Amino acid sequence: xxxxxxxxxxxxxxKCRDAVVKVWPLLPAMLYxxxxxxxxxxxxxxxxxxxxxxxxxxxxxxxxxxxxSDRRFREALFNTTLFTVAGTxxxxxxxxxxxFLLYRSFILRNIxxxxxxxxxxxxxxxxxxxxxxxxxxxxxxxxHLLLGNYPPFPAIIGEPICWRASLLTALSLxxxxxxxxxxxxxxxxxxxxxxxxxxxxxxxxxxxxxSLRQRFFxxxxxxxxxxxxxxxxxxxxxxxxxxxxPFVLAGRYRFLGTLIDFYYNETGNPHxxxxxxxxxxxxxxxxxLVLHKLLDVLKRYAAPL
Amino acid sequence: MKFFCSSAQRSPMxxxxxxxxxxxxxxxxxxxxxxxxxxxxxxxxxxxxxxxGGKPIPFWPLHPTLSVYGYLFSDRHFYAxxxxxxxxxxxxxxxxxxxxxPAAYIxxxxxxxxxxIVLLGIISVRLFPDIxxxxxxxxxxxxxxxxxxxMGVILxxxxxxxxxxxxxxxxxxxxxxHELEDQASVMGANRFQTFYSVLVPLAVPGLxxxxxxxxxxxxxxxxxxxxxxFGRQEMFTLTLYLNGLKYAEPQNLLAATSVxxxxxxxxxxxxxxxxxxxxxxxxxxK
Numbered sequence: 001x002x003x004x005x006x007x008x009x010x011x012x013x014x015k016c017r018d019a020v021v022k023v024w025p026l027l028p029a030m031l032y033x034x035x036x037x038x039x040x041x042x043x044x045x046x047x048x049x050x051x052x053x054x055x056x057x058x059x060x061x062x063x064x065x066x067x068x069s070d071r072r073f074r075e076a077l078f079n080t081t082l083f084t085v086a087g088t089x090x091x092x093x094x095x096x097x098x099x100f101l102l103y104r105s106f107i108l109r110n111i112x113x114x115x116x117x118x119x120x121x122x123x124x125x126x127x128x129x130x131x132x133x134x135x136x137x138x139x140x141x142x143x144h145l146l147l148g149n150y151p152p153f154p155a156i157i158g159e160p161i162c163w164r165a166s167l168l169t170a171l172s173l174x175x176x177x178x179x180x181x182x183x184x185x186x187x188x189x190x191x192x193x194x195x196x197x198x199x200x201x202x203x204x205x206x207x208x209x210x211s212l213r214q215r216f217f218x219x220x221x222x223x224x225x226x227x228x229x230x231x232x233x234x235x236x237x238x239x240x241x242x243x244x245x246p247f248v249l250a251g252r253y254r255f256l257g258t259l260i261d262f263y264y265n266e267t268g269n270p271h272x273x274x275x276x277x278x279x280x281x282x283x284x285x286x287x288x289l290v291l292h293k294l295l296d297v298l299k300r301y302a303a304p305l
Numbered sequence: 306m307k308f309f310c311s312s313a314q315r316s317p318m319x320x321x322x323x324x325x326x327x328x329x330x331x332x333x334x335x336x337x338x339x340x341x342x343x344x345x346x347x348x349x350x351x352x353x354x355x356x357x358g359g360k361p362i363p364f365w366p367l368h369p370t371l372s373v374y375g376y377l378f379s380d381r382h383f384y385a386x387x388x389x390x391x392x393x394x395x396x397x398x399x400x401x402x403x404x405x406x407p408a409a410y411i412x413x414x415x416x417x418x419x420x421x422i423v424l425l426g427i428i429s430v431r432l433f434p435d436i437x438x439x440x441x442x443x444x445x446x447x448x449x450x451x452x453x454x455x456m457g458v459i460l461x462x463x464x465x466x467x468x469x470x471x472x473x474x475x476x477x478x479x480x481x482x483h484e485l486e487d488q489a490s491v492m493g494a495n496r497f498q499t500f501y502s503v504l505v506p507l508a509v510p511g512l513x514x515x516x517x518x519x520x521x522x523x524x525x526x527x528x529x530x531x532x533x534x535f536g537r538q539e540m541f542t543l544t545l546y547l548n549g550l551k552y553a554e555p556q557n558l559l560a561a562t563s564v565x566x567x568x569x570x571x572x573x574x575x576x577x578x579x580x581x582x583x584x585x586x587x588x589x590x591k
Contacts, residue, residue, distance in 0.1 A: 022411075025411050028404050029404040029408035029471060032404055032463070032464070033426065033427060033430055033464070033467060036430070037426075037433075040438045040441045042441075043440070043441030043442075043444050043445055044438075097333075101329050101333055115337055116337060118341065121574040122570065124525070125544050129344075129563050130341070130343075131340070132551065132559075133343075134340060134343060138359075139357060139362060140362075141343060150361060180336070240434070241434035241437075243436045243528055260440065261531075264443075265535055270440055274441070278437075280436070284434065
């Protein structure tokens with residue numbers, strides 16, 4: 001082989017070697033992340049699509065079939081769906097209200113914004129415990145407040161409520177904790193959208209005779225639709241994933257996250273736990289796609305004139 | 306208000322709007338600070354201020370006391386738990402920085418082919434629900450013998466923190482002027498020397514933010530610690546210890562532990578904010 005041929009063949013190799021030399025510091029982190037991602041996917045699929053038989057495991061869909069026929073799974077799916085359907089708009093509304101409060105320029109604005117961000121700095125478990133203590137039965141502050149024990153607040157209930165004893169109240173408790181803690185994220189995203197609105201647009205709308213309500217619904221809302229979309233998408237995903245708040249505040253009522261814990265740690269069945277995890281991921285992907293489509297339609301209809 | 310009209314008004318309508326807005330601000334402050342105040346109040350409450358026998362719980366303890374904190378800090382088990390949390394968090398910071406800083410350097414300083422795909426791959430780790438990825442990871446750690454070990458928890462926390470370290474670090478390296486690197490090269494420094502002696506010192510504010518963020522992430526992480534140490538109390542971290550106090554009466558111990566868990570997080574969060582601002586300003590050419 002001539003030296004020219006050798007040089008021609010060696011050129012791509014040299015280029016490749018140079019590229020590796022250039023990026024090698026990136027490789028350990030990439031190997032770590034990609035390696036774990038492969039492990040997660042392979043194990044999740046292998047566990048969920050197999051079932052134990054004797055001393056070995058065999059490929060099977062029986063885990064899915066078994067959990068589908070399990071009342072606990074159906075309840076967990078229902079509870080998590082309800083949690084997501086109720087929690088996503090609540091987070092959006094809380095974010096909108098807090099963002100509108102901060103939108104105005106005023107003295108101490110930065111301090112108040114920092115105060116509004118405090119829930120985000122608290123660990124989720126601490127927030128859950130805080131709600132747990134405040135809504136304690138029978139002597140938590142909330143029960144005393146609703147019983148009218150703190151005048152001038154009127155009595156709303158006659159007997160203290162055991163908040164964790166019924167599905168509706170336990171779910172509400174989890175929602176209170178989740179919305180309280182995550183509100184700053186929604187607030188910041190919407191605030192960023194609000195800050196992007198040109199004040200001249202509002203002046204123009206006002207000078208053209210638009211009322212307060214018209215300016216809000218016809219000018220502001222259409223202009224912050226992208227921010228609203230981001231909040232709705234991100235928060236719905238977070239709602240499906242939630243584990244800590246239902247774990248602490250709604251222990252008796254299972255959600256998909258807490259059902260994974262139940263199957264894995266209490267019944268010792270990783271196959272069922274992995275199958276629930278797969279269904280959870282499918283729900284997240286499905287919800288994201290549906291919401292994406294819906295929000296696209298909304299964007300088209302709500303486009304400012 | 307600004308979102309309804311951009312110019313300030315002094316009409317009676319504007320005054321009523323202002324009152325509504327101020328009421329809203331006060332109510333919002335109450336919603337945010339009220340529960341935190343009550344949690345702190347519980348932590349300094351004496352027994353009769355919590356167990357009131359049907360009477361309303363006072364908004365300020367009858368006899369404020371730090372005795373619960375005294376009990377907590379005289380408890381050996383609490384120190385063991387605290388030690389576990391600190392050890393795991395510090396080791397997570399070390400592992401994450403060791404892997405993440407060089408990766409952030411490459412992604413922040415070089416235009417490599419497929420950069421967007423690499424970044425998407427890095428962030429995709431955080432898109433997957435923790436509760437869904439914990440089962441495969443626990444099963445894998447059982448397989449390799451790292452289940453119920455500190456190493457297992459540290460490795461899993463590193464997995465969670467690494468994307469953040471890379472992204473925050475990348476931002477820190479991107480802001481450093483390329484001229485500095487060229488000058489170091491002209492003066493005879495090799496690539497490692499330039500990285501170690503020129504770029505890293507300049508990126509320190511941003512990297513410190515990444516390290517603090519990693520520490521906090523590990524400090525208050527619950528799901529992986531719970532699954533990876535399940536049934537091994539001597540390995541419990543502060544979050545697991547707190548979870549164990551859920552049914553303990555009176556709730557002042559629970560509240561005091563919550564406060565102890567939160568103080569470093571709130572304090573460090575403020576530090577991170579400051580470092581992030583410093584990180585941004587350190588990018589300006591001097």
